[in-house]
Amino acid sequence: MNRQLRVDWPACEARPAPRALPEIVDLDEWGYPIVTGPVTAELRADAVSAVRACPRLALRIVE
Amino acid sequence: MSSAGAGPCPIGPAGITHKHVPAVEPRRNSTYGCPCPPRWLSNAETWAHLGLLVHRCVAAYCRTGTAAEPGTALLSGTTPHDLPQVHEVAYGSRLRDVLPRTVAGAPALVGGFHGSWATWETVASLKVSVPGMRPLGVALGAGVVHAPGPGACPLALTVRITDYLASQCARRCGPCLNGLPAIALALHRVLDGSGGQARVEELASLVVRRGACAHPDGTVRLVRSLFTALPGEDSAHAAGGCIATGEARGVAS
Ligand code: SF4
Ligand SMILES: [Zn+2]
Numbered sequence: 226m227n228r229q230l231r232v233d234w235p236a237c238e239a240r241p242a243p244r245a246l247p248e249i250v251d252l253d254e255w256g257y258p259i260v261t262g263p264v265t266a267e268l269r270a271d272a273v274s275a276v277r278a279c280p281r282l283a284l285r286i287v288e
Numbered sequence: 289m290s291s292a293g294a295g296p297c298p299i300g301p302a303g304i305t306h307k308h309v310p311a312v313e314p315r316r317n318s319t320y321g322c323p324c325p326p327r328w329l330s331n332a333e334t335w336a337h338l339g340l341l342v343h344r345c346v347a348a349y350c351r352t353g354t355a356a357e358p359g360t361a362l363l364s365g366t367t368p369h370d371l372p373q374v375h376e377v378a379y380g381s382r383l384r385d386v387l388p389r390t391v392a393g394a395p396a397l398v399g400g401f402h403g404s405w406a407t408w409e410t411v412a413s414l415k416v417s418v419p420g421m422r423p424l425g426v427a428l429g430a431g432v433v434h435a436p437g438p439g440a441c442p443l444a445l446t447v448r449i450t451d452y453l454a455s456q457c458a459r460r461c462g463p464c465l466n467g468l469p470a471i472a473l474a475l476h477r478v479l480d481g482s483g484g485q486a487r488v489e490e491l492a493s494l495v496v497r498r499g500a501c502a503h504p505d506g507t508v509r510l511v512r513s514l515f516t517a518l519p520g521e522d523s524a525h526a527a528g529g530c531i532a533t534g535e536a537r538g539v540a541s
Contacts, residue, residue, distance in 0.1 A: 234460070238462070254494070255462055
C-alpha cells in the first residue's frame with residue numbers, strides 16, 4: 226500500500242523543505258505545502274529526506 | 289516509518305540540530321480516549337433524550353420519529369424579522385415547518401454558519417433526518433435554519449458570515465490563517481461585481497482539508513453551497529444586479 230505524506234498544520238510554518246520533493250509537493254501561494262500524490266516506493270527515500278529536513282518537524286509519512 | 293534520530297537541519301539556521309519524532313499517525317481523543325479508554329463526548333440535547341428514554345422506556349420514545357431515526361431533534365429557525373425560535377421536531381417531519389411562512393420562496397441556510405445554502409424548493413422538499421439530508425448536500429449540522437427571506441441577497445449575507453468566520457480562525461494553521469481572509473476578500477469582490485467566482489473556488493481548494501480542525505472545511509462548504517444553490521449570482525452581481533433580490537441593475541445588497 227502506498228504511504229502518504231502528512232503535514233502537521235499547526236506545526237508547519239511554510240519553510241520550503243518540501244521543494245526537495247517536487248513530484249508530490251507543490252507550494253500554495255503562501256508557501257505552504259500541497260501534497261499532490263502518494264509516497265510511492267521510488268519516492269520513499271526522497272520523502273524520508275524531506276521529513277528529516279523539515280525544520281518544524283511538521284512532515285510525516287503515514288500508512 | 290521509524291524515528292529518524294537526530295541530525296543537522298539542511299535548511300534551518302546553521303548549526304541547529306533537530307531531534308526527530310517518530311512518525312505516528314495522529315489519533316482523535318474522542319475515538320481513542322485520553323489516554324484510554326474511549327470517552328463519551330455529549331451535549332445537553334443528548335442528555336435530555338437519555339432522560340426521556342429512561343423515564344418513558346424505549347417503546348414510548350420510538351413512537352415519535354421514524355423507524356430508522358426515532359425521537360426528535362432541537363432545531364432553531366431564524367429570520368431577520370422574527371425572534372429566533374427553537375422547535376422540537378420529530379425526525380421525518382417537514383423541515384420547512386421550523387420557518388415562518390413569510391420566508392417561503394427564498395433560499396435558506398441550513399446547518400448554521402458552517403452549513404449549506406439551499407433553494408426554497410430543496411428546503412420545502414426536505415424531511416428532518418441526519419443521514420437523509422447529508423447526501424443531498426444540506427446537512428442538519430448545528431441544527432440552525434436561517435432564512436433571510438425574499439428580497440435579501442444570500443451572497444451579501446455569506447460575505448458577512450465569511451468575514452466573521454475568517455476572524456474566528458484560531459491562527460494555528462497557515463492555509464486557514466491566510467486562506468479565510470483571502471476567501472472573504474474574494475467574496476467581497478464578487479458582491480461588488482469587481483471579481484469572479486473562479487478566484488473564490490481557487491482559494492477554497494487551497495483551504496479545504498488543510499487544517500487541524502474542520503473550521504476551514506465548514507467555511508468552504510458555506511461558500512461553495514452558495515454558488516451551487518444560486519448559480520449565476522456572481523455574473524448577476526458583475527452586471528450590477530442580483531438574482532436573489534430580482535434586481536436587474538442597481539444596488540445589489
Ligand atoms: S518543511 Fe515543514 S515547516 Fe516547511 S513547509 Fe514543509 S512542513 Fe511546513
Ligand atoms: Zn445577490
